[in-house]
Amino acid sequence: MDPVAQEEELRRALARVARGDAPALKAVYDRTSAKLFGICLRILGERSEAEDVLQEVYLSVWRSSARFDAARGSPIAWLAAIAHHRSIDRLRTRGARKSEPVDAALGVVDGALSALAGLEAAERAKRLNHCVGELDTLQQDAIRSAFLDGFTYDQLALRAGVPLGTMKSWIRRSLAKLKSCMDR
């Protein structure tokens, strides 16, 4: 199935979930859980915690999916943002960073959405890559590590071997540049 049709199907399933249709939640899960579990695992680095957070994500969708605004964007990007947010929350509550490396992908269910799907999402991804590409290499790395590995300012500074203030200013400038580049 092409990404646009997949995304449309996911939107319809989410609309049914919002009406309390539990089988629709299973349909959403089947299409999105590998992507979301990948995100939780990448940030948390630990399977049992990643499973806990995955459960939280789908239960939060179950309880509040009416809040998914179909006009606002790609449903899988919305779900990915929830998984990302909750994983970071969990990481900060735990207070320490993951220690183990993450296993590589172990094969993905057929029909699962591995990309964030949709033409508009693809367009946004292209745009973001272009804008990230305009940053200095070190800043690109800091932005990616912060978002994808869940590093704090302190950890980023330590890792790059720069003072905390320098790292903060790199990140803040990078965010400001990204915003102006992407909203252009």
Place this chain on the structure above:
Amino acid sequence: MSDSPVTPEETDPIDPAAEYVLGVLEGEARDRAAEKAVEDPAFRARIEAWQGRLAPLLEDVAPVNPPPRAWRRIARSLTPAAAQVAVKPKLLDRVEVWRWATAGLAAATAVLCVLVLRTTPAAPLASPSAAGGSVLATALTAPGGRVLFVAVMDPLRDGVTVIPVHTVTGAGRYPELWIIPAGGLPKPVGMIKAASPLRVSSRALSIAEERTVLAISLEPPGGSPTGAPTGPVIASGSLARS
């Protein structure tokens, strides 16, 4: 950094919404942002905008199949939610449901069956076989074996619907529901009006699981003054999946 010309956006103070979404904040700074996200719709809108901007970075994350137990856990937590969503408004009007019950465990089981059956057409997955889950419930029986109440847990364990089977009266005392964890002390859940099915919500219920005991004691109006049962325990039952 020093060799690039300073542009206006570099001198603007950065929006904490951006740092919050990126994930670099910790401790109080993250807590503050989380609170602001709840209180301030404009801040929330900026968070959503940043989520939209940064989400494409997640394209790079390799998908990993979660183990099958991950879905089973989710299904267990939500199966009765379908039931609740579909049936709750009607349940409270359905006073006759509990009046049908006469006495004994068979009657209590009948009440549960009615609840479950009423639920099924509107929420197909609510049937235990479809999703591997079921309703956590118990008949609260008097020491002599008479069923006085039926209690059905909400799926998220934040509430319980108590259906009186028999009217309970005590001189100026009223039924109070307790939850008793294995090896633990009773925690108060809430007062029960004797006349109609009642949903009681309490954080205390989050510890509910199979075999957790619910009990009812008779207490002064407003509940036990000490936080522990002071009156006679008139009924108890152990939660089971039905």
